[in-house]
Amino acid sequence: MQLTLEFGGGLELLCQSVKIHNVDVVLQAGETKLTMRVLLSWIRTNVIKERPEMFMKGDSVRPGVLVLVNDCDWELSGQLDTTLEEKDVVVFISTLHGG
Amino acid sequence: MDDTEAKTNKAGGRQCSICNQRRAALKRPKTLQQICKECFYAVFEEEIHQVIVDNHLFKPGERIAIGASGGKDSTVLAYVLSELNRRHNYGLNLFLLSVDEGITGYRDDSLETVKRNEVQYGLPLKVVSYKDLYGWTMDEIVKMIGLKNNCTFCGVFRRQALDRGAALLKTDKLATGHNADDIAETILLNILRGDIARLSRCTSITTGEDGPIPRCKPFKYTYEKEIVIYPCSIYSPNAYRGFAREFIKDLERIRPRAILDIIKSGENFRISTSTKMPEQGTCERCGYISSQKWCKACVLLEGLNRGLPKLGIGRTRGLNNGQNKDMDQTNGMKNIHSKECGTLDF
Structure with missing residues (x-):
């Protein structure tokens, strides 16, 4: 599944300072849909190169990391249960930095 | 947050609870309302206007320095204040005030952002440097003392630098971008440190009214989440905050109201009159x-x-x-x- 991932607010530093990643996530055998829960663990393995604890806490993002799926707050779409579709854009912005 | 009308399937087509017309795009932590971006911009700005009016933050004709670090809070503050000043005829003269600590590479990006803000919002900019004010850049200080305690210097010098810069601009007040999360964090830290004097001060929306340059915090009740979403652009990183901040974000996830509750608690702290406070x-x-x-x-x-x-x-x-x-x-x-x-x- 083709997705665009965008990291900001300092999170890009965890993935070699690249903000925008066009990725192709292959569903595992037996999986029929891609949820944010699955995507996060995929990102942790495949995109994040250092200090994963700055990005995740447990099986979700760290509190203070804002997630937008197609420009929509993921709190409206079910957070970890949000189902992703082809060409979706997922944005992660850390608010845990100075202002 | 634009160009998404085509892909709004995820929210299940939920309607904005304010206009009942457009699709909701975010959940407000303060109220748990689900609202669309248009209504969000409107309530975000009007709430800040209300805070400014209710707390008499400014008087017509005043010269106001906006402490501008180039970060998200002060950038949004500069924009919102200049917008509200126009819209509601506050009659303010607004200025951007930045501090250059003299750390090689550190302020380059943020000073660029501030210079862009100067042009975008048409606000005059003043940059004061540690070198001019104190005769030392942070780089020189670090060379002298090493990396261990440099934060002490930087913090103390920065606070005064803003006041001195505001005095140079002959402004009546200094507005800073401290948001509700910042204030909740500070309240917790002051409680943990047992710093009663700061605890009572840190909840005030305006401080230093007896001094030459009072400071005010128009974002006192504004959630960080909304400040980040407001321009929905992505900022350069800065120093990572401490555990209290993380704790606050944990609380927010469980109970979004918690940030405002902490501010309320901080405001309602009553210190026994027999407590000896440090004199200013x-x-x-x-x-x-x-x-x-x-x-x-x-x-x-x-x-x-x-x-x-x-x-x-x-x-x-x-x-x-x-x-x-x-x-x-x-x-x-x-x-x-x-x-x-x-x-x-x-």
Whole structure:
């Protein structure tokens, strides 16, 4: 599944300072849909190169990391249960930095 | 947050609870309302207007310096204040005020952002440097003292630098971008440190009204989440904040109201009248507000200039109460002070 991932607010530093990643996530055998829960663990393995604890806490993002799926707050779409579709854009912005 | 009308399937087509027309795009932490972006911009700006009006933050004709770091909070503050000033005829003269600490590479991006804001919002910009104000850049200080306690210097110097810059601009007030999360964090830290004097001060929306340049915080009740979403652009990173901040984000996830609840609790702290509070006087050397004989910046500068950079580091009584005790305390306080960049000193 083709997705665009965008990291900001300092999170890009965890993935070699690249903000925008066009990725192709292959569903595992037996999986029929891609949820944010699955995507996060995929990102942790495949995109994040250092200090994963700055990005995740447990099986979700760290509190203070804002997630937008197609420009929509993921709190409206079910957070970890949000189902992703082809060409979706997922944005992660850390608010845990100075202002 | 634009160009998404085509892909709004995820929210299940939920309608904005304000306009009942457009699709909701975010959940407000303050109210749990699900609203669309258009209504969000409107309520975000009008709430800040309401805070400004209800708390009498500004008077017509005043000159206001906006502390501009180039970060998200001050950038949004500069934009919102100039917008509200126009829309509601506040009659304010707004200025951007930035501090250049003299750290190679550190401020380059943020000073660029501030210069862009100067053009975008049409606000005059003043940059004051540590070198001009104190005769030392942070790079020179670090060369002298190493990386260990430099946050103490930077924090103390920055606070005064804003006041001095505001005085140079002859402004009546200084507005800073501290948001509700910042204030909740500061309240928690001041409780944990048992710093009663700061605890009572840090909840006030305007401080230093008896001094030359009062400071105010128009974003006192504005959630960080909304400030980040507001421009929905992505900012350069900065110093990572400490555990209290993370704790606040944990709380917010469980109970979004928690941030405002902490502010409310902080505001309602009543300190027994028999408690002896440090008195606010002025520094004998430079005239800046100080509860001690010399202000913290002068103590630190004295140390730098005399080649004793450890002077004034730690929870000091500085030159004023004997240095030996001071040195002993230094080690114990190291952990807290090494976090100073991330914490806020109101």
